[in-house]
Amino acid sequence: MISHKRNAYIAGAVVALIGIGLLLQVDFERWRLPGPFNPGHENLACNECHIAAIGTVRQQLQANVQYWLGGRRTEADFYYHKIDNKNCIACHNKDNDLHSSYRFNEPRFNKIREEMHPELCISCHKEHVGQRVSHFKITDCQFCHKELKLKNDPITVPHDELIEREDWHTCLGCHDYHGNHDMLIEKTVGRAINRQKLINYFNASESPYLGAVIKKAKSTRYEK
Ligand code: HEC
Ligand code: HEC
Ligand code: HEC
Ligand code: HEC
Ligand code: HEC
Structure with missing residues (x-):
């Protein structure tokens, strides 16, 4: 009995995930912005930060189902990769950061x-x-x-x-x-x-510091 319930639960979850996956198929550029861009980011394309996750949607689904069943320690990225420091450092590379x-x-x-x-x-x-x-x-x-x-x-x-x-x-x-x-x-x-x-x-105001910024940001992560 229990395993039936569990299977039904998993089937439901998979259907829900596929639904979400389809929604996410929509071009990210058309998503509604959750709020105003931070100063300096107004002209960035969405996919400069929101990057597609590794693997096919099916692989991502399987990995997440495994996670729910306890067969995997971490949740897998689903469709879009969770934003971490690497996303930011791709454009803001400061080697001598005082508080790196x-x-x-x-x-x-x-x-x-x-x-x-x-x-x-x-x-x-x-x-x-x-x-x-x-x-x-x-x-x-x-x-x-x-x-x-x-x-x-x-x-x-x-x-x-x-x-x-x-x-x-x-x-x-x-x-x-x-x-x-x-x-x-x-x-x-x-x-x-x-x-x-x-x-x-x-x-959002201009910098009050007298000196110029030493390491400037790149305007795209593809820039060398
Ligand atoms: C400079 C990086 C950056 C850019 C460019 C960017 N985002 Fe985001 N966005 C973030 C971060 C950071 C979050 C927080 C969620 C996270 O940690 O993954 C986020 C979250 C979101 C969320 C989820 C909001 C929520 O409440 O969970 C949506 C929707 C979104 N962004 C849409 C967009 C759209 C549309 C664009 C382009 C017009 C865009 N973003 C461009 C960094 C960015
Ligand atoms: C503990 C809080 C904290 C964390 C974590 C942090 N910052 Fe900052 N950041 C600040 C504060 C406070 C300022 C304003 C003072 C200044 O300009 O240095 C700032 C300013 C900035 C500026 C504008 C001035 C400059 O240095 O060019 C950029 C760009 C920036 N942060 C990027 C980043 C990035 C990228 C990361 C992660 C690698 C990061 N920050 C992590 C607190 C933080
Ligand atoms: C595609 C490149 C790109 C990415 C990715 C990016 N930024 Fe930026 N960021 C810029 C540019 C360009 C500016 C505006 C120029 C400047 O002020 O240096 C800027 C400005 C900023 C500023 C204000 C800087 C200032 O001097 O006032 C902060 C803070 C900042 N970014 C933090 C972040 C954080 C945190 C992330 C990761 C979530 C991130 N950025 C991702 C390109 C990027
Ligand atoms: C999360 C902890 C943390 C926060 C918050 C923090 N600092 Fe620091 N700070 C450090 C550490 C760790 C060092 C390095 C000290 C060492 O090398 O042992 C440091 C070093 C410094 C240095 C000396 C760097 C050098 O080598 O000359 C200055 C100046 C400084 N912090 C100022 C600030 C100011 C101003 C703030 C508030 C805006 C701040 N810190 C917030 C942890 C922090
Ligand atoms: C009037 C300007 C001024 C103010 C205000 C100030 N500092 Fe400093 N700070 C300095 C100067 C100057 C030095 C010495 C820099 C040097 O020797 O390179 C210094 C050095 C430091 C260092 C490095 C210490 C070391 O062992 O080398 C840290 C950390 C620091 N300050 C943190 C802070 C914190 C935290 C505050 C706030 C409670 C603060 N400062 C307020 C000017 C200031």
Whole structure:
């Protein structure tokens, strides 16, 4: 009896998946956008990020049915590949990233990975929300830099004092996150870029940093 029910369930699931598969056959370019593009992405084609999954739809179906039956550890991509860092790095390749995402895969970052997933671009940069930085607050440096103390601190209010006062909004006023702006780091705390300008930048305004972007983005992932 039980196995009959199970077969009926699987048959139902397969039919549903085929239905979804047919829906997805529609050209992705015709899909409705779930929200406005983030700044800089307005002119990108959908398939610059939404890439077809490996294998035929039938193979993907089989792999997913196996997953549901417990014969496979991970869910398989179905029709479109789930977006991960590789999609972003295809155009945003920054070799000297100050906070390179892959470093956060190290075991010593296990706890922070559970808290905020700094190893994934889309943890901080969700797409289709019309914002440059969507899920990271300007004070979030505190997640990782609470213990910071510099020997011979060069700035007018030393780092440990800023931290003691919980002035976390000042950090991005002198440092960018990826180190991709060609700029001299300020030493006078009063000259740090102010909070409101940083918040506007996170939304969609121009960059408040004086220096130009060092590693520019490619306009298509096919570009060499
Ligand atoms: C810069 C990369 C990028 C481009 C270009 C892009 N998307 Fe997306 N899209 C994403 C990300 C990231 C997600 C989040 C889902 C995920 O992680 O797979 C997403 C999700 C979606 C979703 C699912 C929404 C949901 O709520 O699950 C749809 C539908 C979608 N995009 C449509 C489009 C269409 C239509 C275009 C072209 C007009 C497009 N996208 C272009 C990155 C992109
Ligand atoms: C097809 C190439 C391409 C892909 C794929 C792509 N981007 Fe972009 N991105 C661009 C371009 C071009 C710009 C605008 C030029 C610029 O500002 O450097 C841009 C701008 C941005 C900006 C704002 C940059 C700024 O200086 O203000 C962010 C943040 C960003 N992309 C993050 C992402 C993330 C996260 C992903 C992966 C989900 C992604 N991008 C995927 C090409 C791409
Ligand atoms: C923990 C949060 C976080 C993660 C994860 C993250 N970013 Fe950012 N990103 C930021 C913040 C904050 C800024 C704004 C400050 C700045 O410009 O550096 C930013 C700015 C940017 C910019 C514009 C400035 C520049 O450096 O060109 C781009 C492009 C970008 N991120 C791409 C990416 C990509 C690609 C990934 C994954 C490889 C990624 N980010 C991962 C927080 C994050
Ligand atoms: C998810 C954890 C995490 C977050 C969030 C984070 N950092 Fe870091 N940061 C690190 C780690 C890890 C290093 C590397 C330290 C090392 O090499 O041991 C680092 C290094 C740095 C450095 C020194 C780089 C160098 O080598 O000169 C600066 C500056 C910095 N972070 C500023 C910031 C600022 C500003 C913010 C907030 C926008 C921030 N960080 C948010 C983890 C983080
Ligand atoms: C007035 C500008 C200013 C402000 C505000 C500021 N910093 Fe710095 N920071 C500097 C300068 C200058 C250095 C030294 C850079 C160097 O030696 O290359 C530095 C160095 C660092 C380093 C590298 C430490 C090392 O051991 O090399 C980290 C990490 C850092 N800052 C994080 C932060 C965080 C987190 C905040 C917010 C609490 C912050 N900074 C606020 C200017 C600033």
